[in-house]
Amino acid sequence: MNLIMDYSNTTAILLFAQSEKKVSALKPIASSSKQNVLLWKKMNDHSIKISQQTKLPYFISNENDQVGATFGERITHSIETIFAKGFDKIIVIGNDCIELKAHHLLQAERDLRRNDLVIGSDYSGGAYLIGVSKLKFKAERFKSIPWQTKSVFTALQTLYRTQSIAYLAYLHDCNNASDFKKATQKLSFSDSFRKILLSFLSNYLVQNDFETRLYSLDYHAFNFNKGSPFYV
Numbered sequence: 001m002n003l004i005m006d007y008s009n010t011t012a013i014l015l016f017a018q019s020e021k022k023v024s025a026l027k028p029i030a031s032s033s034k035q036n037v038l039l040w041k042k043m044n045d046h047s048i049k050i051s052q053q054t055k056l057p058y059f060i061s062n063e064n065d066q067v068g069a070t071f072g073e074r075i076t077h078s079i080e081t082i083f084a085k086g087f088d089k090i091i092v093i094g095n096d097c098i099e100l101k102a103h104h105l106l107q108a109e110r111d112l113r114r115n116d117l118v119i120g121s122d123y124s125g126g127a128y129l130i131g132v133s134k135l136k137f138k139a140e141r142f143k144s145i146p147w148q149t150k151s152v153f154t155a156l157q158t159l160y161r162t163q164s165i166a167y168l169a170y171l172h173d174c175n176n177a178s179d180f181k182k183a184t185q186k187l188s189f190s191d192s193f194r195k196i197l198l199s200f201l202s203n204y205l206v207q208n209d210f211e212t213r214l215y216s217l218d219y220h221a222f223n224f225n226k227g228s229p230f231y232v
Contacts, residue, residue, distance in 0.1 A: 010088040011109050013051045013058035016075055017095035020044055022063050027096075029177050030200045039200040043095045043174075046193060051093075053102035056109060072143035079142075083134045090132055091118070097128040098183040098197065099171040104129065111166035117156065120168035125150030128173050136163050177201065 017023065020040035030036040051058040061078040068074040075092065082090050089112045091105060104120060108131045111118045118131030126149075132142075138159065145155045157165065172183040180201055187194035 009056055010086075011056060011112060012082050012085075012087045012090050013054065013056050013105060014078060014082060014090050014092045015044075015047050015051060015058060015060045015095065016066075016078055016092050017044060017047065017060075017062060019062045019064070023095065027175060029174075029180060035200055039197070040095070042193075042196055042200070043098075046098070047093060047095045047100070050100060050102045050105060054105045054109070056091075056105070057087075070143070071147040072145060075147070076139050076143045079132065079137070080139060083137070088134050090134075092130045092132070094128065094173070096174045097122070097171055098174055098180070098193070099186055100128060104168055104171075107168060108166075111168075114164070115166040116163035117160040118166045118168065119153065119156055121153045121170050122173040123170055124173065125154065126152045126173055127156065128171050129168060130156065131166075136160070 018026075020037050020043075024033065024036045024040045027040070028036055030039045048058075048060070059078075059082055061081075066074040067077045079090055079092065089109075091108045091112070093100065093105070100120075108118045108120070108129055112131045112133060115131075116133050116136040118129070119127050120129030122128050141159055145152060145159065172179055172186065174180045174183050180197065184194050184197050184201070
């Protein structure tokens with residue numbers, strides 16, 4: 001687990017994700033495999049950059065050091081590893097939220113001072129950010145959450161139903177080209193990250209739009225005279 005050695009703050013950020021090569025094979029977004037690896041490197045770099053901007057200590061955990069057979073086991077192990085280093089609160093993020101900024105992380109850090117759980121929900125029932133405190137962390141139940149499904153947000157609320165929960169604004173997680181398109185539209189036109197992402201996505205979106213239009217033309221041509229048979 002890669003880390004920045006600064007324990008002056010009791011809250012740490014955990015970037016829990018996969019390397020660009022690994023995630024690129026699972027999420028083909030750009031028009032070529034090489035471009036796709038570069039795209040996900042930019043996504044990882046973005047998560048690291050905003051973590052650095054907070055001045056909070058941060059850790060990076062990917063498939064090379066994650067332990068466990070399931071997603072739940074792996075993320076729980078990574079969280080417990082950081083708790084074991086002396087941190088009392090952890091903010092977990094991934095590498096697939098374009099809209100996530102440093103101010104969201106700092107808000108989560110402030111909210112964790114007064115709450116046991118902080119959730120940043122995406123629009124599909126998942127979470128782009130989870131903040132947990134060591135005092136109220138229930139490892140075994142945390143493992144059993146239906147991770148990577150549309151029930152994560154609800155399951156977290158249920159798990160912490162007797163505890164205090166703070167909520168961040170809804171943001172988009174990006175798992176396909178459509179998600180990326182929606183998320184980039186939310187960014188400012190002057191945002192340099194938006195321009196970088198669009199350069200990777202442009203060929204894919206143009207090709208996808210062309211194929212959609214071509215299919216639409218074929219469909220309408222095929223159905224133009226659809227109706228009762230005409231007998232001669």
